[in-house]
Amino acid sequence: MAAPGSLWHNGGGETGKRKNMNLEKVIFGFFIVLAATLNFGFVYGDPADPEHHHLWEFFAAFVVNVIATALKFGDRTQIGAVHLATSLVAVLQLAAAALVWFFAPPGPLDAGTTVSIVSLSAGAALANVVSVVILIVETISMRR
Numbered sequence: 001m002a003a004p005g006s007l008w009h010n011g012g013g014e015t016g017k018r019k020n021m022n023l024e025k026v027i028f029g030f031f032i033v034l035a036a037t038l039n040f041g042f043v044y045g046d047p048a049d050p051e052h053h054h055l056w057e058f059f060a061a062f063v064v065n066v067i068a069t070a071l072k073f074g075d076r077t078q079i080g081a082v083h084l085a086t087s088l089v090a091v092l093q094l095a096a097a098a099l100v101w102f103f104a105p106p107g108p109l110d111a112g113t114t115v116s117i118v119s120l121s122a123g124a125a126l127a128n129v130v131s132v133v134i135l136i137v138e139t140i141s142m143r144r
Contacts, residue, residue: 031068032083032135035090036128038064043125047118048111058101058121062094065124068131079138086131093124 038061045052069087072080097120104113 028071029135029139031064031071032128032131035061035064035068035087036125036132039090039094039121039125039128043118043122047115050109050111050114053114053118053121055101058094058097058117061121061124062091062098065090065094065128079134083131083134086127086134090124090127090131093120093127096120097124 038057042053042057042061065087069084069091072084072087075081075083097117100113100116100120101109104110109117
């Protein structure tokens, strides 16, 4: 029998039954990994070249990070608190990058503004990586 909080469970705990996947854990893991990959995709490229960093990709990374943060509010464990802290850091970094983008002079972004936006987004990407590492360690350490 799988541990109650694990990814796999068999409902009533009876032996011999087929184990079902915990959909809540799947959705949680999906949004954590999606937040990290979208943020990485935005950050990847020449930091000073605005052509390598698209507004809609940034927007998608921001929205998915907010969703991932909202999903972390229900967990009252110590690991849950660290998950929430990493998400809050990522959202704060992305919000700061959004403000830099919003207050940038009209027209195409200059290299300095682009570097600021990408640097703040890279900080959020690092927070996302920490969150993914915590998720992996938590999954591996669960009892079977």
